[in-house]
Amino acid sequence: MASQEIQDMLGVSRTRAYQITNSKTFPDPVAVLSVGRIWRAEDVERWIKAHRRDLQDTEQ
Structure with missing residues (x-):
C-alpha cells in the first residue's frame, strides 16, 4: 500500500498523511x-x- 492509498483511506491531505505515517x-x-x-x-x-x-x- 502506497502513501496515496493511505491518504485516500484516511480521507486526509497529503501533508496530514505524511504526518500520520x-x-x-x-x-x-x-x-x-x-x-x-x-x-x-x-x-x-x-x-x-x-x-x-x-x-x-459499523456493519460488523
Missing part, C-alpha cells in the same frame, strides 16, 4: 522504493482499527 504509532513500511514507502495493507488496517475508530466499518 511518520508518527511513532504508525507501522513501519515494508519497503522503501524510489517511488516512495510501501506498507502492508493489514498493518495499516490494524492501525486504523486501533487509532481511527471513526473510520471503522
Whole structure:
C-alpha cells in the first residue's frame, strides 16, 4: 500500500498523511522504493482499527 492509498483511506491531505505515517504509532513500511514507502495493507488496517475508530466499518 502506497502513501496515496493511505491518504485516500484516511480521507486526509497529503501533508496530514505524511504526518500520520511518520508518527511513532504508525507501522513501519515494508519497503522503501524510489517511488516512495510501501506498507502492508493489514498493518495499516490494524492501525486504523486501533487509532481511527471513526473510520471503522459499523456493519460488523
